[in-house]
Amino acid sequence: MQAAPTAPAPRPRAVPTGTEARGFALYVGVDEAKALEDGTTLHRIVEALRKVVAEIAPSAETYAAVALAPEGVGGRDVEVVRLALQDKAALAKHRGEPVETERDDADRHPAGVIVDISRKRVLLDGEAAGLTFKEFELLQYLVLREGRTIDRHELISGLWGTGDDDIPNERTIDVHVRRLRAKLGSYQDIVRTVRGVGYRFDRHADVSIRQATTPSPDVV
Template sequence: MTLTALPTRRPAAVRTHGATALATRPAVAIAPTPAPKPRIRAVPDGVKRPVRAVPDGTEARGFVLYVGLGEGAAAADQIELARLVSELRTLTARLAPSAETHAAVALAPAGSGGRDVDVVRRALQDPAVQQPVAEPDSGIVIDLSRKRVAIGDDIAPLTYKEFELLQHIVLREGSTVGREAIIDALWPDEDDANRPNERTIDVHVRRLRAKLGDYAEVIRTVRGSGYRFDRHADVTVLADGPSPDRF
């Protein structure tokens, strides 16, 4: 219910011939006061609104941060990739103790060019980036993600250890890998009784080369040192998925 003030008369001071007399005058009517509009409270400074940019019916389970940083750029920044990964994990654990983390290194042929971050996105199979496809009959294709070697239209019948041996050397392109280093990488948990010797590695390499046929020289022998993989025009290395070498 709205109330309106009725006219009233109230005394007013009137000056007459030096004397002050009381007079009356109509009072002003008071108009109804409209109800106040609701006020929207502003978010206090320093308080952030929650961000939830996901479709209805879904929930966020985590995120991927693509970090493009080649070995040369990392060296120029005076930091190793392993240290960068470790510090990012430490920061995540401090800010969100419940978070689970997983890191993988993206590999690409030396000198292949392109932006580092795009290489990482392709390696982690980002659907927004076109994946590289090997041309048919393009020599020998070493597919690290599918763990197979294609020679033309045929798949080389490599054993698990033979592929692991090939992969270990290929991932260290241009570097000589010693026999002892291969043993440590492929047989890390073997005791001395079951641990292979360097001559055993030579046997594995010989069998591997036999299955590579015309591409046996993909694995080169560095006399007195070990083995090395060098880039060839007719050799394609695919690493579309997460790198086999992980932190």
């Protein structure tokens, strides 16, 4: 009897076509004092994680790097770790820089909007929109919940952590949305205002979303 063909392994989420996943980085935000309060140490946490990996995937290789930061530096622990370890997205957010990257031939779209979630950029008629990290996050939050109206409170809680210095209120969130829409130019109506409720992303025929295999966070 001939054995049934083995089904191909499913592609990991958010891995663009033409690339392959070779591993992952897990950022753990906890300082030595908090670890001690929890009855452990950073070393014990690292060793426990390595043990779990070895049990689940014996062929996996691991490498641990401790993130060092100046004493008393503010911010959420996990964000400090990402900055200390030179995470590109965290560095762009910290500097307030645009998150766009270089174009390639596949990006030369004759007209319309490309929201590239996998590479964190927006192209308008083939040109980079020049969004800041937070502006892209705001658009991405709406795009991933396409067709659902998101109220201001949810946008704030979903995009700003308790340690952020510039947390907006429900009135100033409108300013952030206006800045985003201004950069979208003639395509600004893809971010629609629902009076008295919040905001919604409406996809038009000239809008292309690239998100690899990442599903909507609202789909269970």
